[in-house]
Structure formats: C-alpha cells, structure tokens
Amino acid sequence: MNASTPVIDISKLVRKYGQTDAVNGLTLSVEPGKCYGFFGRNGAGKTTTIKCLLNLLQPTSGSVRLFGLDPARDEVAVKSRLAYVPDNVAFYPWMTIRETLDYLASFRPHWNRETERGLLSQFRLPEHQKTSTLSRGQRVQVALIAAVCPEPELLLLDEPTSGLDPIIRREFIETVIGAYQETDPGNRTIFVSTHLIAEFEGLIDEFTLIDQGKALLTLNADVxxxxxxxxxxxxxxxxxxxxxxxxxxxxxxxxxxxxxxxxxxxxxxxxxxxxxxxxxxxxxxxxxxxxxxxxx
Amino acid sequence: MLMHLNFNSGQPAYLQVVDQIKTAAASGSLQAGEILPGIRPLAEQLRINRNTVAKAYAELESQGIIETQPGKGCFLIKNHSPFTREVRRKILREEIDALLVKAHHLQVEKEELLNLVNERLAAFGKKTGSHGTPASNPA
CATH class of the missing domain: 3.30.70 (Alpha-Beta Plaits)
Known part of the structure; x- marks a missing residue:
C-alpha cells in the first residue's frame, strides 16, 4: 500500500432501513497513523457506518474502502488487517480470560505476547476467571487487549467507554492506545466513534461530526x-x-x-x-x- | 517534571508541551543532560496521542533544545540557545509586544508591569541559583 492510500475512504455513503435514512451521504477519509474521532449523538448513524465498513451491512448507495479495498469483495483481506471493538462486548461465557485470548489469537497470524502480558498485569485481570463473571469494565479491557495484540493496521472502536465509570475510562484508554501505537506508529490508525468526546480530547488528531447521517464538520483538532x-x-x-x-x-x-x-x-x-x-x-x-x- | 495541558487555551497541544519543556529548562527544573520523559509514558500521563508528543520532541530537537540519543531517549542540551543574539532579540521582541498588548487590555500601567517583570526575573533567578536570568548571557 502506498503512503497516500487512505486507511478508510467513505464516499457518499447512504444506508436506509426501510424508509429511514440512517446514513445519508456521508463522505470522509482517514490517513494512516491518525487517531480519528467520529463524533455524533445517539442515533446519528455512527454504528451503521461502522457496520458498513465491516461488511456487516451493505451500503444502499455510495462506497466504502478500507486500505483501498472493497470490504464486500475482499472481506478476509480487509478484516485480517483490522480489529474491531463493538459497543457491546460479548465472549463465550464458559471460557476463561486466558482461553478467550488464546482462542482469538488462533485466528491471527501474529500476536504480541509481550503486549498481552503487560496489559493483563497492568489491568490486574484474573486470567483464570470465566468471562461471564467479569464486570463490564473488565470485559471491555479484555476486548481491547484482544484488539491490539494482533497489531492490526486499523483499530475500530465503537463507543469503547460508554457505560464505564470515569476512573476506569481515564485509566485504560490511554494505556491501550499507547500500547497499540508503541510499534510502528505510522501504521497504527485508530477510528473511534463516541459521544463522550472529552474522554478523547487529547488523543484525537482529526474528527468528523456526524448528525442525521451526514458529516456536519470535519476538522483537524488543533485547527x-x-x-x-x-x-x-x-x-x-x-x-x-x-x-x-x-x-x-x-x-x-x-x-x-x-x-x-x-x-x-x-x-x-x-x-x-x-x-x-x-x-x-x-x-x-x-x-x-x-x-x-x-x-x- | 509535571506537565499540564489546557484545551481551552487554543494553543495546539504539541506547542504546549514544547513551551512547558522550555519553561522547565529556563527555570532550572530541568537540567542540562537530564533525560526527558519517554514518549509513551508522557502521552499516557497527559492523555494525549503519542504523535503529539513525538511532534513536540521533534520541534524541540529542531530548535536545538533537546537531542535524541538512539536507544536511550531525549536529553536536554547544555547551552541550548542556537540562535544569534539578533535572532534571540527578535523572538523576544515579538513576545514582549504580545505582553504589552495584553497589559494594555487589562489596564496594567507601565510601572506595575515593570515591577511584575522584575518580580518574575527574581523568582526565576532563585530557581536556577544564578544571579542573572537564564537568557541573559550574551552569545
């Protein structure tokens, strides 16, 4: 991939549910190495957009490209280069944290054991506890560890901190993103959708504000x-x-x-x-x- | 060195990091040869993107204030002003003009402003343990 290919390229995306336009002509593009904020109120069309990126939904019209590829045509090639943390994390309840991470690692060609060890101990996660007994905060922590350990080129986070208490929010987002960007920061792109903007204030390089399925504003954060x-x-x-x-x-x-x-x-x-x-x-x-x- | 960022200042975060390291160097709370915090720990501490810290360090390096030693980290350079006397004066003149405009808006009179400047000079002098100011040595 040459340096100028955007990691995410969304052009005039429209996605209807029946008569309702969830996304209505959205255009945005994310350069490699950026931390990109996708801000909007509940129901603005953020999750629908992300689902189109992941080929979980097909666009009604318009196009989405990841790494220059069409996720509907090159689904495996696209998904092997990204990790996605949904707003509602679910694991197999009978597995322990250790088993869950090993299971998820088995789908990946690469897994950074050192990052995994570091984050597990930093968050004091009990490796041999079943995921069904974890708190919501701990489940999100496990999901984020599983997302950064394969060192994907793109990290897609959908409302990663909603529903968490402020202490947990403060502590772990920076830690996880710091670990993710540790190796090869030029090829570590983050796309985070949230309405809790203050949490991400310092992390965001550039952002798009979406409302009623359209981009209202796209700007560099410093500008x-x-x-x-x-x-x-x-x-x-x-x-x-x-x-x-x-x-x-x-x-x-x-x-x-x-x-x-x-x-x-x-x-x-x-x-x-x-x-x-x-x-x-x-x-x-x-x-x-x-x-x-x-x-x- | 404890840094603090203000996102209501309108100044880009990387420049705030640059300024605070310069201030720490000028006031002596950061000494020549001392190591700066690593990029990742500082990014986590300030809750900012590592790119922002990297950009701040690159800026400080290009201004000749710090140097990177591969595998070791970034260090404050001794005698870190690479500018000629005239360039230094020009930079300071611009800063002073900005201060004068602000003082005018706040209706601080000349006398009071000069007193304040002297007060700050004395405060910085105490911290560095020298009789002069950090920037007063001619080239």
Missing part, C-alpha cells in the same frame, strides 16, 4: 480549537447589536455578552475592539463544546 472561541464582553452601556457572520451563538445579560464564534483567519477581536468594550476575554472551545455549539 478546531483555534477557530472556535468563547468571547466574553462587557460594555459600559447597553451592548451594541453584534451581527458578525462568525457568531454562532450569543447570550446577553444586562451589559454583558457571551459569544460562541468560529473564526476563519480574520480575527474578530479587532472588529470587536472597535466597539469599545470595557473588557474582553477569549477562550478556545474544547472539542466537546464545539460539538454542542455545532449541533445546537
């Missing part, structure tokens, strides 16, 4: 945090009318105004300073706040 701002203004008198095109939302309370803006290279602050406010404070929006501002 997003530079463009989206919260500006608080206080005026000596009644605030003037503010109608700059960059303004997405505004709130007024007596002499104060709070703006949510998206700048496009021409700083708003100069134009705002001309209105002579008493004080100005500017703060970048975190990804979760951008999500809320865009969907509201």
């Amino acid at each position: 997003a945090r530079q463009q989206y701002k919260r500006i608080r203004l206080r005026f000596a008198q009644e605030p003037p009318v503010l109608d700059f095109p960059e303004i997405l939302q505004q709130r007024r309370e007596a002499r104060e105004v709070e703006l949510i803006v998206r700048e496009n290279g021409h700083p708003l602050t100069d134009r705002i300073a001309a209105l002579r406010p008493e004080s100005v404070s500017t703060q970048a929006l975190a990804l979760e706040e951008i999500f809320v501002a865009t969907l509201k």
Whole structure:
C-alpha cells in the first residue's frame, strides 16, 4: 500500500432501513497513523457506518474502502488487517480470560505476547476467571487487549467507554492506545466513534461530526480549537447589536455578552475592539463544546 | 517534571508541551543532560496521542533544545540557545509586544508591569541559583 492510500475512504455513503435514512451521504477519509474521532449523538448513524465498513451491512448507495479495498469483495483481506471493538462486548461465557485470548489469537497470524502480558498485569485481570463473571469494565479491557495484540493496521472502536465509570475510562484508554501505537506508529490508525468526546480530547488528531447521517464538520483538532472561541464582553452601556457572520451563538445579560464564534483567519477581536468594550476575554472551545455549539 | 495541558487555551497541544519543556529548562527544573520523559509514558500521563508528543520532541530537537540519543531517549542540551543574539532579540521582541498588548487590555500601567517583570526575573533567578536570568548571557 502506498503512503497516500487512505486507511478508510467513505464516499457518499447512504444506508436506509426501510424508509429511514440512517446514513445519508456521508463522505470522509482517514490517513494512516491518525487517531480519528467520529463524533455524533445517539442515533446519528455512527454504528451503521461502522457496520458498513465491516461488511456487516451493505451500503444502499455510495462506497466504502478500507486500505483501498472493497470490504464486500475482499472481506478476509480487509478484516485480517483490522480489529474491531463493538459497543457491546460479548465472549463465550464458559471460557476463561486466558482461553478467550488464546482462542482469538488462533485466528491471527501474529500476536504480541509481550503486549498481552503487560496489559493483563497492568489491568490486574484474573486470567483464570470465566468471562461471564467479569464486570463490564473488565470485559471491555479484555476486548481491547484482544484488539491490539494482533497489531492490526486499523483499530475500530465503537463507543469503547460508554457505560464505564470515569476512573476506569481515564485509566485504560490511554494505556491501550499507547500500547497499540508503541510499534510502528505510522501504521497504527485508530477510528473511534463516541459521544463522550472529552474522554478523547487529547488523543484525537482529526474528527468528523456526524448528525442525521451526514458529516456536519470535519476538522483537524488543533485547527478546531483555534477557530472556535468563547468571547466574553462587557460594555459600559447597553451592548451594541453584534451581527458578525462568525457568531454562532450569543447570550446577553444586562451589559454583558457571551459569544460562541468560529473564526476563519480574520480575527474578530479587532472588529470587536472597535466597539469599545470595557473588557474582553477569549477562550478556545474544547472539542466537546464545539460539538454542542455545532449541533445546537 | 509535571506537565499540564489546557484545551481551552487554543494553543495546539504539541506547542504546549514544547513551551512547558522550555519553561522547565529556563527555570532550572530541568537540567542540562537530564533525560526527558519517554514518549509513551508522557502521552499516557497527559492523555494525549503519542504523535503529539513525538511532534513536540521533534520541534524541540529542531530548535536545538533537546537531542535524541538512539536507544536511550531525549536529553536536554547544555547551552541550548542556537540562535544569534539578533535572532534571540527578535523572538523576544515579538513576545514582549504580545505582553504589552495584553497589559494594555487589562489596564496594567507601565510601572506595575515593570515591577511584575522584575518580580518574575527574581523568582526565576532563585530557581536556577544564578544571579542573572537564564537568557541573559550574551552569545
């Protein structure tokens, strides 16, 4: 594969359930080595999209390509190069953790035993316990270990942290992703779908915000945090009318105004300073706040 | 060295890492020849992507502040300013201009600002144990 082939390439994807459009013209592309966020509310079409990538669902129209291949035609070739952790992890209940990992390893040409050992001990997982007795958090941990040990080129995570308590969430996502990217980071791509954006704030290189089956916004995370701002203004008198095109939302309370803006290279602050406010404070929006501002 | 990132600052995460390592070097909390945290542990500690840490270290290396010794890690270089005196002044002038603009917005008067600068110089001087400032030695 040459370096410019996207790991994931989705073009004008449409997937209907009866009359309902779950995905309605989605286009996005993920470069190798990136950690890509796929953000949207419940029911936005995230899981349907992932199922199309895995050939668990066929697109109504449009195309999906993984590593430049069609997952419907080259299913085995595609799946041998990726690992998928669904939002609801299920194992054979009669197997222990040890047996489960060995069973899953038997399908893979390669399995990093050292990574497995390291993560098992870091998470203090009881290897000889049956998977049916594990907590939800432990089951997700086992699934993530099973996903990174084959060292696939692509890790597909569907809502990996939903339903977990905040302590577990904090601890293990970085640990697992760190272990995954340890060898050959240029060929370790992560595609994570979630609505718990704050959990992934620092991990995400680029993201697409999906709503009602369409991409609303695709941006580099650093660029997003530079463009989206919260500006608080206080005026000596009644605030003037503010109608700059960059303004997405505004709130007024007596002499104060709070703006949510998206700048496009021409700083708003100069134009705002001309209105002579008493004080100005500017703060970048975190990804979760951008999500809320865009969907509201 | 404990770092902290602020995603509401609008500054890219990798630049925040760069700045904090530079600050640690300037204040003496990171000494010349001292090893920097590994890429993976730092990424996990800050809850960021390892690419971000790698990018920060590459930037520090290109600025001549750290060096990578293969198989050992990254180290802070002694006497790490590779710039000529004029370039250094130019860089600082830009930073000072930004500070002056901010002080104006906050309505901090000249006197008060100069006092603050002196106060910070004294604080940094204490940490490095030298009488001068970390950047004051001419080339």
